[in-house]
Amino acid sequence: xxxxxxxxxxxxxxxxxxxxxxxxxxxxxxxxxxxxxxxxxxxxxxxxxxxxxxxxxxxxxxxxxxxxxxxxxxxxxxxxxxxxxxxxxxxxxxxxxxxxxxxxxxxxxxxxxxxxxxxxxxxxxxxxxxxxxxxxxxxxxxxxxxxxxxxxxxxxxxxxxxxxxxxxxxxxxxxxxxxxxxxxxxxxxxxxxxxxxxxxxxxxxxxxxxxxxxxxxxxxxxxxxxxxxxxxxxxxxxxxxxxxxxxxxxxxxxxxxxxxxxxxxxxxxxxxxxxxxxx
Amino acid sequence: xxxxxxxxxxxxxxxxxxxxxxxxxxxxxxxxxxxxxxxxxxxxxxxxxxxxxxxxxxxxxxxxxxxxxxxxxxxxxxxxxxxxxxxxxxxxxxxxxxxxxxxxxxxxxxxxxxxxxxxxxxxxxxxxxxxxxxxxxxxxxxxxxxxxxxxxxxxxxxxxxxxxxxxxxxxxxxxxxxxxxxxxxxxxxxxxxxxxxxxxxxxxxxxxxxxxxxxxxxxxxxxxxxxxxxxxxxxxxxxxxxxxxxxxxxxxxxxxxxxxxxxxxxxxxxxxxxxxxxxxxxxxxxxxxxxxxxxxxxxxxxxx
Numbered sequence: 001x002x003x004x005x006x007x008x009x010x011x012x013x014x015x016x017x018x019x020x021x022x023x024x025x026x027x028x029x030x031x032x033x034x035x036x037x038x039x040x041x042x043x044x045x046x047x048x049x050x051x052x053x054x055x056x057x058x059x060x061x062x063x064x065x066x067x068x069x070x071x072x073x074x075x076x077x078x079x080x081x082x083x084x085x086x087x088x089x090x091x092x093x094x095x096x097x098x099x100x101x102x103x104x105x106x107x108x109x110x111x112x113x114x115x116x117x118x119x120x121x122x123x124x125x126x127x128x129x130x131x132x133x134x135x136x137x138x139x140x141x142x143x144x145x146x147x148x149x150x151x152x153x154x155x156x157x158x159x160x161x162x163x164x165x166x167x168x169x170x171x172x173x174x175x176x177x178x179x180x181x182x183x184x185x186x187x188x189x190x191x192x193x194x195x196x197x198x199x200x201x202x203x204x205x206x207x208x209x210x211x212x213x214x215x216x217x218x219x220x221x222x223x224x225x226x227x228x229x230x231x232x233x234x235x236x237x238x239x240x241x242x243x244x245x246x247x248x249x250x251x252x253x254x255x256x257x258x259x260x261x262x263x264x265x266x267x268x269x270x271x272x273x274x275x276x277x278x279x
Numbered sequence: 280x281x282x283x284x285x286x287x288x289x290x291x292x293x294x295x296x297x298x299x300x301x302x303x304x305x306x307x308x309x310x311x312x313x314x315x316x317x318x319x320x321x322x323x324x325x326x327x328x329x330x331x332x333x334x335x336x337x338x339x340x341x342x343x344x345x346x347x348x349x350x351x352x353x354x355x356x357x358x359x360x361x362x363x364x365x366x367x368x369x370x371x372x373x374x375x376x377x378x379x380x381x382x383x384x385x386x387x388x389x390x391x392x393x394x395x396x397x398x399x400x401x402x403x404x405x406x407x408x409x410x411x412x413x414x415x416x417x418x419x420x421x422x423x424x425x426x427x428x429x430x431x432x433x434x435x436x437x438x439x440x441x442x443x444x445x446x447x448x449x450x451x452x453x454x455x456x457x458x459x460x461x462x463x464x465x466x467x468x469x470x471x472x473x474x475x476x477x478x479x480x481x482x483x484x485x486x487x488x489x490x491x492x493x494x495x496x497x498x499x500x501x502x503x504x505x506x507x508x509x510x511x512x513x514x515x516x517x518x519x520x521x522x523x524x525x526x527x528x529x530x531x532x533x534x535x536x537x538x539x540x541x542x543x544x545x546x547x548x549x550x551x552x553x554x555x556x557x558x559x560x561x562x563x564x565x566x567x568x569x570x571x572x573x574x575x576x577x578x579x580x581x582x583x
Contacts, residue, residue: 062453084452094453102446104510109439114454116439133435140436180454 013040015216016092016184021060021070030056031240034070038184038216043206045231045248046220049260053240054220055097058186061218062094063087074183089117093182095173097189097220101161107172108157111144114179144179150212151175151205167198171205178209184216185209191226199223203230228252236260288415290527292483295418296476298519301503302425302512303472308501309509310433311465312445317367317383318473319496320390324363325356325474326491327400330409330481335399349412353421353478360474361467368466372459379466387492394489405488406481413482421479422516425472429512432468441465502544506551508558517560521547 016038023031031053038044046054059065061072063084071080072087079087102110118136148154151171156164161172170190177185187206191199203226210217221227227234228248236244236251238260244251251257304318329352337348363386371382400406432438443451444461451458481487490496499522507518522544529537555562 064449064452083457084449085455085457088453088455096450096453100447100450102443102450104442104446105439109442113439113443113451113456116436116443117455117457118436137435176454 014038015040015075016061016218017073018057018061019071019073021057021067021072023056023060023065023067029240031060031067031237034060034237034240034242036218036235036242036245038218040183040216041210041214042233043210043217043219043231045227045234046218046237047222047224047227047234047251048237052237052260054237055188056240057237058094058188058218058220061087062092062186085117088180088182091181091183092186093177093180093184094186095170095177095188095190097192099166099169099173101169101172101176103160103162105161106157107153107159107161107164108141108144108148110161110172111147111175111179112140114176115140115143115181147175147179150178167194167202170194170202174205174209178213182215184218187217187219187221189220189222191221191223199226202226206230289483290523292413292415292418292479294520294523295415295422296480296483297500297503297523298516299418299422299425299476299479300473300500301507301515301519302422302429303469303476304500304504305469305509305512305515306429306432306441306465306472307469308504309511309515310438310445310469311441311462313372313462313466314377314380314501315383315466315469315497316380316494316501317385317387317390317492317497318469318500319494320383320387320492321360321363321470321473322477322480322496322500323390323394323487323489323492324477325360325471326477326481326487327394327406328359328474329353329356329478330406330487331400333410333412333482334406334408345410345412348410349417349482352412352482353475356474356478357471358474360477361471364467364470365463368463372462372466383497384494387494387497391489391492394492401488403489405486405490407486409481409485409487411482411485413479418479418483421475425475426512426516437461437464499544502548506544506547506559508560510557511560514558514560517563518558521559 014037018034018036021031021034022029034057036044036046046057048054056065060067063079063082063086066081071078073079074090074092077090079090079092082090102113105113145154145157148157151174153168153171153175156168161169164172174187174190190206191202194202206217206219207230209215219227219231231248234246234248234251235242236254236257243256243260244254246254300318300322304315307313307315307318332352332355333348337351342348342351367382367386368379371379394400395403433442440451440456440461441464443454443456444458448458451461477487477491480491503518503522504515505518506521507516508514525543526540529540529543551559
């Protein structure tokens with residue numbers, strides 16, 4: 001199916017495009033008419049108050065949920081409604097807000113697992129350790145070591161994944177996602193729980209990923225300094241709806257964004273007042 | 280002495296066969312994290328099919344050489360158990376939750392009842408007149424092969440995909456792993472291994488009855504895997520050794536004690552869960568000189 005790309009001309013390198021995504025859980029509209037695009041080689045931010053629906057957007061894009069309305073495209077291919085593993089194979093990788101490492105596997109195995117599905121041949125060749133299987137495993141192993149080196153985890157290759165310090169667990173999730181050789185990387189609060197030094201290091205790592213692999217990155221993060229420094233474009237979500245799209249400077253100036261953040265604790269009546277004052 | 284050797288052959292064979300069953304279930308339970316309460320049913324499918332092959336099909340095909348017959352019956356046992364595994368797993372694994380446990384339980388009950396009513400394989404009396412083709416050597420060669428294969432299998436792509444699926448399905452899918460086919464492969468391979476054990480059993484005892492598909496047999500195999508340690512192949516073999524050895528040792532005990540073997544198993548399980556939740560193998564590993572873990576501790580120390 002071809003992408004109706006007529007409107008957004010002069011953007012041939014747009015990798016990921018979400019178009020009017022809506023999902024309802026029972027009566028609750030969690031995300032409504034959400035649109036966004038992630039160009040190659042750029043870092044796009046997705047921010048919003050708690051419960052705004054940011055992670056739900058990630059789940060819609062990566063196929064954990066199927067949207068009730070709207071479409072997801074990667075390049076010219078439509079991914080809407082494909083299974084999560086199909087979307088991943090197409091080139092969309094992600095990390096998780098609540099870290100999801102494979103507890104029974106060590107650090108290196110967590111990374112190799114990411115391409116394990118590319119195995120050559122069938123279960124039977126795996127069982128009998130055929131030369132091709134061995135060769136494939138060897139290649140996986142080498143690649144995984146490279147990726148670990150890239151994120152700075154080579155020294156921990158034989159550690160149990162869950163025994164790593166928190167910050168390194170987040171890095172391991174990124175390594176695992178990179179191993180998939182995806183075109184787009186979705187990072188769900190990668191800096192959560194990190195100290196300022198670790199955050200700086202992480203920002204450097206994300207920049208390097210973009211520079212080296214030309215990936216498009218979509219980033220959810222609550223640390224505004226982190227987001228503003230890193231992202232070229234930011235989408236702000238509140239109550240499941242996009243309230244603002246723009247550069248970091250534009251977003252910071254937008255009254256609706258300020259209200260969404262600062263007015264979040266104000267009661268409904270107060271919210272109306274503040275809006276009245278501002279308008 | 281000769282008598283002792285002769286006496287110990289049968290328990291040793293039973294140990295080897297139980298160990299093969301346990302290794303198959305280890306892949307399903309420990310490897311894929313799926314609970315099968317009907318593992319003995321796949322073992323019975325393999326056993327009955329292998330026996331039917333040697334009794335009915337092999338003479339008709341003109342196969343008389345014992346080695347060839349045994350080899351082919353192993354193939355028949357494994358493939359038939361594999362197909363039975365597919366039949367049960369394909370509908371259940373699409374669902375979330377413990378439907379597989381219920382379905383395997385149901386399958387075992389249906390199979391037991393069906394076997395009791397098929398006169399060609401002996402009905403309630405059991406299948407008799409099976410030639411003795413299996414031996415201690417056969418059992419331990421197959422055990423060693425299965426063990427080696429499964430040991431290798433963990434490092435392969437599919438083996439990794441299965442373990443990743445067990446640990447976190449959502450994360451596994453996000454990395455492109457087809458979690459359904461991972462689980463299905465684990466279940467089907469595990470069932471096929473049970474079928475191998477069944478083929479060895481019928482040609483060792485020259486007899487199989489519908490009781491072999493019984494729920495209590497399945498529980499024994501689950502116990503072997505849990506007592507030995509779900510995450511370890513060695514643990515499953517160790518668990519099988521304990522479950523075969525305990526009743527054998529109790530043979531020499533007074534009847535009042537002897538008849539309560541399920542109680543002893545239950546006590547062993549409670550003991551293991553309390554003192555070594557990762558199974559008896561982890562207890563042994565802890566007692567052995569720690570080469571690997573001390574190396575790791577040194578590495579960790581150097582880093583901090």
